Amino acid sequence: MIFKRTPSPHIRQNITVHDMMFKVLYALIPGAIASIYFFGWGVLFNLCIAISVCLLTEASILKLRQREVIETLQDGSALLTACLLALALPSLAPWWLTTIASIFAIAVAKHLYGGLGFNPFNPAMVGYIVVMISFPLEMTLWTSPMGVGAGWPDFSTTFDWVFLGSLPFAETIDSISMATPIDLLKTQLNQSHDIIETRNNISYRTLFSIISGTGWQWINILYLAGGIWLVKKDVADWRIPTAFLISLVLISNLFAVIDYANNSSALFHAFSGGTMLCAFFIATDPVTASTTPRGRWIYGAGIGALVYIIRSWGGYPDGIAFAVVLMNIAVPLIDYYTQPKVYGDLNR
Numbered sequence: 001m002i003f004k005r006t007p008s009p010h011i012r013q014n015i016t017v018h019d020m021m022f023k024v025l026y027a028l029i030p031g032a033i034a035s036i037y038f039f040g041w042g043v044l045f046n047l048c049i050a051i052s053v054c055l056l057t058e059a060s061i062l063k064l065r066q067r068e069v070i071e072t073l074q075d076g077s078a079l080l081t082a083c084l085l086a087l088a089l090p091s092l093a094p095w096w097l098t099t100i101a102s103i104f105a106i107a108v109a110k111h112l113y114g115g116l117g118f119n120p121f122n123p124a125m126v127g128y129i130v131v132m133i134s135f136p137l138e139m140t141l142w143t144s145p146m147g148v149g150a151g152w153p154d155f156s157t158t159f160d161w162v163f164l165g166s167l168p169f170a171e172t173i174d175s176i177s178m179a180t181p182i183d184l185l186k187t188q189l190n191q192s193h194d195i196i197e198t199r200n201n202i203s204y205r206t207l208f209s210i211i212s213g214t215g216w217q218w219i220n221i222l223y224l225a226g227g228i229w230l231v232k233k234d235v236a237d238w239r240i241p242t243a244f245l246i247s248l249v250l251i252s253n254l255f256a257v258i259d260y261a262n263n264s265s266a267l268f269h270a271f272s273g274g275t276m277l278c279a280f281f282i283a284t285d286p287v288t289a290s291t292t293p294r295g296r297w298i299y300g301a302g303i304g305a306l307v308y309i310i311r312s313w314g315g316y317p318d319g320i321a322f323a324v325v326l327m328n329i330a331v332p333l334i335d336y337y338t339q340p341k342v343y344g345d346l347n348r
Helices: 017-039 041-064 077-088 095-108 123-134 155-164 181-190 195-200 216-232 239-258 266-270 275-282 293-313 320-337
Strands: none
Touching (some): 017 041, 017 077, 041 155, 077 123, 123 320, 181 195, 181 293, 239 266, 239 275, 266 275, 266 293, 293 320
16 A cells, blocks of 8 residues: 655654644643633533543454554543544533544544544544534533523533433523524524624623633633644644634634624634634644645635634534534645645656
């Protein structure tokens, strides 16, 4: 089998897969802590379930493939996939939903194609898409963020719902969950209520902050800080997040200028949902992203454009997972047509 090589020069870096994965995990910590603070125990449950299932699935598949188990588990790739998936899932996701997403991410999206380094699609995003398409109702179960209404439910209530599917007497899932700012705006626009009207509505006013949504702006700011640290450490290529954010901001700003009442601002899109998580931790995956310098600009810009299109006109509230996987499909074509000129080759 002939393997695809990245363009020259081939410079050996003094960094292992283990070092790279754990640096990304360290950069995730501030944003993960903020997610737990604003959305409660459910985020922590997601992390525990996803990590356990991903590691168990990885070990089982490696055993079936007669590969080294302990050494591979220690590289941190399955752990990182679990964390990215858990942080993307809603805070009231039932345990079985997180389990299904984790198994698909590791067993299908990763090992079905040969394991780490051979998977064409981002495993965490494949797991996310599978449950998003299969269980759309459960994928909308976000708690009220800290500072909105009564905030997120207590440990006992969250545990009973996530693991037992039950709630205290007189409680319903609608009473402890609510739509995210992106989802709410899309729903209200479909009902002919413009953005200004929705944000000023006394029922929704506390859900929105000056920039984006209550809680969401701080989570995204912390992911941005962690992402900048990864770029400085040469773990993440700066071209992909830069192209992604420029594309998303320019397109959203253009439509907001044309019709501000029916199109969210560029700042709202940049600091809502999983924007910064995507920009620095998901889109920059070295296995599934473009490998050429020019290709990374195209790849990142394509994700930004698709995120805006799906958020604005698609059937799902946040289009990050679909945008990433669609651009993963385009990576071979992008790399083919963006190969840099080879030094000394006069024919290119």
